[in-house]
Amino acid sequence: MAQSTLEHLIASMNRVIVGKEDQIRLLVTALLARGHVLLEDLPGMGKTVLAKTLAQAIGGTYNRLQFTADLLPSDVIGLHVYNQRTQEFELRKGPVFADVLLADEINRATPRTQSGLLESMEERQVTIEGITLPLPSSMLVIATQNPIESEGTYPLPEAQLDRFLFKLSLGYGTQEDAREILRRFRSESPLEKIEPVISTSEIAALQREVTLVHVSKAVEDYIIDLTEATRTHRSVEVGISPRAMLALLRSAQAAAFLAGRTYVLPDDVKGVFPSLATHRIRLSMEAELHVTESEVTQQILQSVPVPVEESV
Known part of the structure; x- marks a missing residue:
């Protein structure tokens, strides 16, 4: 529903x-x-x-x-x-x-x-x-x-x-x-014809349900590995914070919930990672001459192994 x-x-x-x-x-x-x-x-x-x-x-x-x-x-x-x-x-x-x-x-x-x-x-x-x-x-x-x-x-x-x-x-x-x-x-403007589809109280209830979406140890490890990769990448001077790591977890849960699942897949994490990490990492002055933050986040996604099997 x-x-x-x-x-x-x-x-x-x-x-x-x-x-x-x-x-x-x-x-x-x-x-x-x-x-x-x-x-x-x-x-x-x-x-x-x-x-x-x-x-x-x-x-x-x-x-x-x-x-x-x-x-x-x-x-x-x-x-x-x-x-x-x-x-x-x-x-x-x-x-x-x-x-x-x-x-x-x-x-x-x-x-x-x-x-x-x-x-x-x-x-x-x-x-x-x-x-x-x-x-x-x-x-x-x-x-x-x-x-x-x-x-x-x-x-x-x-x-x-x-x-x-x-x-x-x-x-x-x-x-x-x-x-x-x-x-x-x-x-x-079609905006004038938009009718409410859901109420704010229902949104608040769904936000609470999102926190109950299951996250396996394999996905937790994947989130941790991605976080660590932003801090150790050769082009990055400052990686994402622990608050950003928690945000990655929450947004992956929300993506899974939106897809109708009660558990998070690695693809949920991959899907939200670029939009979450791009504005949080800071490149070194030398790296800024050669790559962008978006390119670095893609490099990180390609370099960090993805869990193959997911048990819920």
């Missing part, structure tokens, strides 16, 4: 987003794993539409926050304001109080403002003037940034990058995709 509902969710999103089923599946996987997603792509690729589509399909609240250099942390999480009529301070919640938050052009904000998202992304809560407030358990941050524009931007520090489960890119697509976009959006 859960798998059919999730497939319905993906199919519903595919009716809006053209030719990006792999990215949509990874986005839903991140949602099930209680992770967040960094979308790095050129302007106009559909990043905002993707976030809106997911929010509507899960019947969740959606907020979009345009990150700029003058944005303050209080603009993200909220603050207490003085009400002259009641002569009391009242809490004005920030846009982070949402099921889906689109942090648009996140690297245009200062590190101080970027850090306003750290607590909310990691602990699903915010602290405003000493008062801690919970966020929706299914809360998902989708942040965007332009990969080719560096003027007036502040690169995300490693601590911030490590809190994004996946880094995805939509890309241009094929000529047939372009033709379908022209036809699909010619008269009206």
Whole structure:
């Protein structure tokens, strides 16, 4: 039942987003794993539409926050304001109080403002003037940034990058995709016809079920070997962290759950590893002249032996 509902969710999103089923599946996987997603792509690729589509399909609240250099942390999480009529301070919640938050052009904000998202992304809560407030358990941050524009931007520090489960890119697509976009959006946006497929409370229940997906010792060893390979690869200066290793486990469980299985296969780990590791590893200065992070992650996948047999 859960798998059919999730497939319905993906199919519903595919009716809006053209030719990006792999990215949509990874986005839903991140949602099930209680992770967040960094979308790095050129302007106009559909990043905002993707976030809106997911929010509507899960019947969740959606907020979009345009990150700029003058944005303050209080603009993200909220603050207490003085009400002259009641002569009391009242809490004005920030846009982070949402099921889906689109942090648009996140690297245009200062590190101080970027850090306003750290607590909310990691602990699903915010602290405003000493008062801690919970966020929706299914809360998902989708942040965007332009990969080719560096003027007036502040690169995300490693601590911030490590809190994004996946880094995805939509890309241009094929000529047939372009033709379908022209036809699909010619008269009206299909986004307006999206109806909720699943509720946020159901998503929260599925997130708990994901943690029960079985992981054998062979798959655990495979995850550990991949993690260690990122730290010992000749081109890598800094490998993935223990937090990232746990994220790899959770996302593999979510991928297996999405496939309708109660156990994780090595292919589940392989399927999520590139999107999880690419933005977390740091190449040496010499290696940056010859290879990319994506090429290194593929080299790691090819070099680490895959368990042949899987017992559940």
